[in-house]
Amino acid sequence: MEIEFYGATERVTGSCHILRVGRFTVLLDCGLIQGSDVEEALNRAPFAFDPERVEAMILSHGHIDHSGRIPLLVKRGFTGPVFTGDATADLARVLLLDSASLAERDALDRRKHPRTAADRHAEPLYTRDDAVRALNSFKPVPYGRRFPVVPGLEACFRDAGHILGSAVVELWLTEGGVSRKLVFSGDLGQYGSPILNDPEAVTDADALIIESTYGDRLHRDYDQTLQELGEIFNSASRGSGNILIPAFSIGRSQELLYLFARHYEEWGMQHWQVYLDSPMAIEASMIYLGYPELFDREALASRNDKRLLPTLKNLHFTPKVEQSQAINKERSGAIIIAGSGMCNGGRILHHLKHNISRPECHLLITGYQAEGTLGRQIVEGAAEVEIHGRHYPVAAAVHTVGGLSAHGDREDMLRWVSGFKSSPRVFVVHGDPAAKEAFRNSIEERLQLTASIPRPGERYDFSS
Template identity: 60%
Template structure:
């Protein structure tokens, strides 16, 4: 009975861990590696295991850094079920289809350059047909239901509060009459954030994998975050510019629409035109509205009263590329929400090309920016950035609104970890080096547990992992 760590050990993205029990092998997530070109090239490396040996996958949520290599896994021989929460299946379809489309586009562009150099062409990592294969393999479970998924292996999902359908995974593993409980946090949301419920508490475990994205820092208080957004909007209105918001299509875009609907009067949004310029975010918003049972009490009451989630009257959904291009003719008074959230592709790049050199415009960063991404360079205050092969001077005001993150901060992670009545061994993953080590030290101190930062490929014997 063992746990082996692979993805999201040396970096934040690419979550992937293996559990072996009673002759069966389970994969916890199978995510895409994102960031620098050299890191993304690792997605083409062989898996560190034979996909044909995997009996089942447990998917914590739909974000690409957790789900993005599932189609490749199937393409290379995996033929088992993928267990996930109901809403995650719906969101994974649009996320993975978008990833396949972008992959095919990037390979087409790369192959034009390779032909010029006389090099062999690349094949896409996967295609839409591979995505359909993955979705057809998904078996969904609601929260709070414990079910045997393989002989000797039982599974239960709890709400992680990160995005719609995100799950904390509880696994009961039995081998030779010995049972151990493994808990995988997936990605944990903030407490008291809008729309979704708080992360569920789990009281018992023998071993825990916990994420550490913000393991060494605190988010701004919610009230301060709301005040900051209001100030950005007021400043942009006075300066006569636009507000450009890179936003993840799943989670962040829906939260922004909710906040704009709720605080529109206070923020003077009637003077603006708001554009959700992302076909994927538009489709994801439809899925969000279809799952009111997963909202927190305030959002559920609002939806029941309005028959939909609150949204501004001056909100425009721009699905077609022609509509997106027309937005860039607007000189002022536009709030543009577009993907990708880390500015490493998608329509946001065209809006940044148009506005990043305009001192009257504002760029509002609302989520985590991985090392090597354009969003990270903007956050770090680079005076110039490269977009589509050309350098652009950064004259727009860049604001980092950390309080909107879908990831819990250090206090949130410690609060969740302190919910265990037992003293499980804790393994810190899904973070850059400094946050992982900072969180591990605090977990050992505040929870009185053995907390480790595992290396890629490291194995843990779950029968002896808990030493209390």
């Protein structure tokens, strides 16, 4: 029995690892690689395994960098079940169908307006039909229920506190009379963040695979983050501009609306028109409302008061394209929440074209920006950016508010790892090189555990 490290070893995105027990092969996640055009082209490369020989898959949560290649896996021959949390199964339907639609539109645009000879024959990575076939293989399992995956392997999902339905995965492996336990962190949330519960503790394991997205830094104190947000909104309301918030459709968008409702007067929200300009975020918000048993106490109380999705006079859902286009006539007083969260596609690009060169406008960055993305360029201070083939000077005020991240920071993750009463062998993945290196060092120095950063294709044998 062994684990082979595959995706999210050289970068943050593309989570995917190969677990072998006896004659069976099981995947942990199968996510899209996101970033530059060069990196995203890697999604079309052959898998490091034969999809037809994979018996089952386990999905930690719905974010596209963990789930986004499942339709491609099915397209290339995978026919097994995909075990995941019940809320994740619902959210994945929204995410994967949207991802397929984007891929189809991109291929069509390239064929209509080719820049290279290859563009004339562009095909989508996968289609909506592929996504539907993949979604039909999903097997939802609630938190806390131990279930069989293949002979010799059982699993259980624990609440990771990252987004709705996100899971830490416990795995029990048995082969040749030898039993071992592996834990896969998936993505861990912050302690004390709104709506969701804190990451659930796991106390024993022989080996641990853990993410390191923010393994080299600390988020700003949450109370200070809320104060900063209030200051931005109140100050911006006097500047006659708009506020753009590129936000992930699942997690961040719901959290922002929740905070707008709770701080309506304090933040001067009555001075704004708030647009949730994302069909996927709107649909995801409805799914959030369907799982009150996964909320923390504060959010559950708000939900009982019918305030989880704020019933604000100035909140507008704009699912239709023409509604989104109409927002760009607003020259001031608009807060626009739109995807994608890293500014590498979606409706936020159209709003950036109309606002990023206006010094009276504001761009509020509330989440991680991967290397190679437009969001990363802006955060790093680019004076000019390219959007849809045209260049735009960056004159809008850019605010990076790290305290709202759905990912735990270094101390959150160390706190979670310190909950193990055993001394697992630790493998650090899912982070930029500097973050992985720093987090590995922190684990070894502060927790006295053996930790390493696996290379792509590296294997670890549990039976020894």
